[in-house]
Amino acid sequence: MSENKTFTLDTESIEFQDGDTVMDAALRAGAYIPHLCHNPEFEPHGSCRVCVVDINGRRVSACTQPAVEGLEVENNSDAIKLERRALLQMLFVEGNHVCPGCEKSGACQLQAVAYYTGMLDPHFTHFFPRREVDASHADIAIDFNRCILCELCVRASRDVDRKNVFSVSGRGIDSHLVINSPSGTLGDSDFSATDKAAHVCPVGAILHKHTGYDKPIGQRLYDRQPISVVGDVAEHEGKDHG
Amino acid sequence: MNSVEHVNDFIAELNAIVGDRPEQLLQYLYRIQYRYSFIPPQAVQLLAARLSVPVTRVQGVIEFYSFLHDTARGDFDILFSDSISDHMLGSRQLAHSLCERLGVRLGEPRGDGRVSVDLTSCTGMCDQGPALLVNGWTVTRLDEARIEAIAGLIETATPTDEWPVEFFAVEDNIQRRDLLLTSAISPGGALQTLMNKGSQRILEELDTSWLRGRGGAGFKTAAKWRFCRQAEAQQRYVVCNADEGEPGTFKDRVLLNSYADDVFEGMTLCAGVIGASQGYLYLRGEYRYLLDPLQTVLERRRRAGLLGRNIIGQDGFDFDIDIHMGAGAYICGEESSLIESLEGKRGIPRKRPPFPVTSGFRRQPTVVNNVETFMAAAEIAVHGADWFTAVGTGQSTGTKLLSISGDCARPGIYEYPFGVSIRQILQDCGGGDAQAVQVAGAAGSTVPQRDFDRRIDFDDISTGGSFMVFNQQRELLDMVQNFTRFFAHESCGFCTPCRVGGTLLKDLVDKVHSGHGTKYDLQQMREIGALMRDTSHCGLGSTAPNPVLDTLEKFPAIYQSRLRDSSYEPAFDLDAALQEARQISGRDQDTAHFETES
Secondary structure: OOOOEEEEOOEEEEEOOOOOOHHHHHHHHHHOOOOOOOOOOOOOOOOOOOOOEEEOEEEEEEEOOOOOOOOOOOOHHHHHHHHHHHHHHHHHHOOOOHHHHHHOOOOOHHHHHOOOOHHHHHOOOOOOOOOOOOOOOOOOEEEEHOOOOHHHHHHHHHHOOOOOOOOEEEHHHHOOOEOOOOOOOOOOOOOOOOOOOHHHHOOOOOOEEEOOOOOOOOOOOOHHHOOHHHHHHHHOOEEEEE | OOOHHHHHHHHHHHHHHHOOOOHHHHHHHHHHHHHHHHOOHHHHHHHHHHOOOHHHHHHHHHOOOOOOOOOOOOOOEEEOOOOOHHOOOOOHHHHHHHHHHHHHOOOOOOOOEEEEEEEEEEOOOHOOOOEEOOOEEOOOOHHHHHHHHHHHHHHOOOOOOOOOHHOOOOOOOOEEOOOOOHHOOOOOHHHHHHHHOOHHHHHHHHHHHHHHHOOOOOOOOOHHHHHHHHOOOOOOOEEEEEOOOOOOOOOOHHHHHOOHHHHHHHHHHHHHHHHOOEEEEEEOOOHHHHHHHHHHHHHHHHHHOOOOHHHOOOOOOOOOOOOOEOOHHHHHOOOHHHHHHHHOOOOOOOOOOOOOOOOHHHHOOOOEEEHHHHHHHHHHHHHHHHHHHHOOOOOEEEEEEEEEOOOOOOOOOEEEEEEOHHHHHHHHHHOOEEEEEHHHHHOOOOHHHHOOOOOEEEEEEEOOEEEEEEOOOOOOOHHHHHHHHHHHHOOOOOOOOHHHHHHHHHHHHHHHHHOOOOOOHHHHHHHHHHHHHHHHOOOOHOOOOOHHHHHHHHHHHHOOOOOOOOOOOOOHHHHOOOOOHHHHOOOOOHHHHOOOOO
């Protein structure tokens, strides 16, 4: 049972256990594969595609790819870096992401991964969608402009909180997050700031009220060290509040 | 009669037919849509309560499927098939004409609620188009006279069941028969063979026959059935994929119309081999007219002891088939999306592994095969592997049904042995003036004249059956634009590259098509296309850029001829962007416009 099974991530040998995905094993070994919709506490999703890696000339998402003995996984080639950057740029133009005006700036995973991939501009044509802000809840505000459809809140509310507060509706480019309440607003739902779903958003879509800028810009999670070193924002939730 | 107050009674009525399982959600919604022309808010609440699902799940399903609406459509809801083959037959002009006659705008119900007119993805009538759906019923062979008559019937509020029956005629249109279409079996023939020979022998026969999936992917059928049979499980399921959504494909429509017994026989054979007691036919919503006839065939087979308990008198051979309706979502042709849809959910493709053969419907081992595959399996069981391998080529044994449409004298269904050349097909269907052929639909490839000696088989040009002919006068970029819009519309929205990239690509094709594109835009198209191809979650996303990537390589001139000389053009029209400001200020004179280049 304890014979060391390994695969290769670029040049590094990574140990894994039965049932691990490439992402699981890499995270445990402290090797960084950029990701947004993945959080090890939840079932893998594979939708953002940012964790794309190359195995035998095929691109797969590391978060859903089962680890197999002897696998050779390419994570840091120039081609893959460019693909990740393009995916990030797509997420940026799809929504309305204005970093300088966002409370999450500096503790935002989208922003941090974008820096990591060397993204300097959004490159593609902006969609400028018209989206709402829902401030109806006493403790939490939702800014749909920043939602990247990672469905972490959907999974957390469904699988941990057992409330099913969030869900994705629509199709294609019209896909959007919806709230399970009679009026469709958060204030009307049984959502609570202590819910797991209130602490998993990788971007500035789900925001805690009354705590804005408690931690000044400049002292935030990704202000001093890159995401490849400090990891996901959700891991730090509750500890020092990003 | 359709008063919304009675929606509660109607749901109770449906309950007796479809039951209380959450997975029946889509089946409820499909029926409610056609009864009320939309899903009334009361119905959303009632269904959520009755099926014990969150209201957001109901809402999510309504917003996912094109045929479901949360606001009222017209009493007559008209959807023009918007396939490129319909365009080539003048569908857009006819849609425009109907809108004019009725005084209605495309996509918006008329003020009095009588009628709505809109466009929809290919309805599978390319050989007898242009076509439309009225309240889900197929109308074929549209022309000005028929449009005029339809406008009259709508103005007089004549119910569709009193419309002339010839409007709804769908012909099989079989132009060439080969192995499959000349060897229909007598009901129960394959099942009797199964009883005589046993499952192992049937699997060996299928193995030797080299039957491969007819949906296009070409996975060996015997292997699929064997994996499913070997998987540990409480239940196994047989699913027939009749979500024939690839633009230009219409063979399954014909098989289900005239060879349904062979298809159901194949499904029952599969059930006997793998040990399943329940099967589903997933029928695309566009084929609503086939539902009743298919139910009749199923009922006849039950009475004949070919479905139900103790099939053909064999103790413990229990199997039945239900028909599930799709509701306008191309993605549900992908087998794991189809399973999600069968479970009453949005059709989002699942992660793989696990594959459906080990974890499919209700997370149990499931065989999903194409209509044509089940039919071939049944015939192979009766006639033997040698009969099948006698035609075809190499590892592409047997025949393939092609759905031929576009610029040819004789569109319709053609059955050919694998290995037939494009040139031969064009000669037979009267497509002598072709500049190109689109094989395998929007996700397929555009074959230029110089490649007409290439062949249809799994090793050369593989296809689920779509074959569209484009003559010398056609603008191929119209086709590219049609396909790119189709994919942007049909993306499920799950993964980033397809959801965002698909729309970016569509906008760029539109830009080039309208004469505003530059070399830079073509480079963008290549890069976005490659990203979609390589990093998408499923086959739809990875094949969605095919029409662009393929024609950029093979037909660069269709793009070059429309490019601007400059190296860069903004993505938006500066003057058009000021329109709102002009409206607000009420100033629309020349000086309120940018100078336009002549």
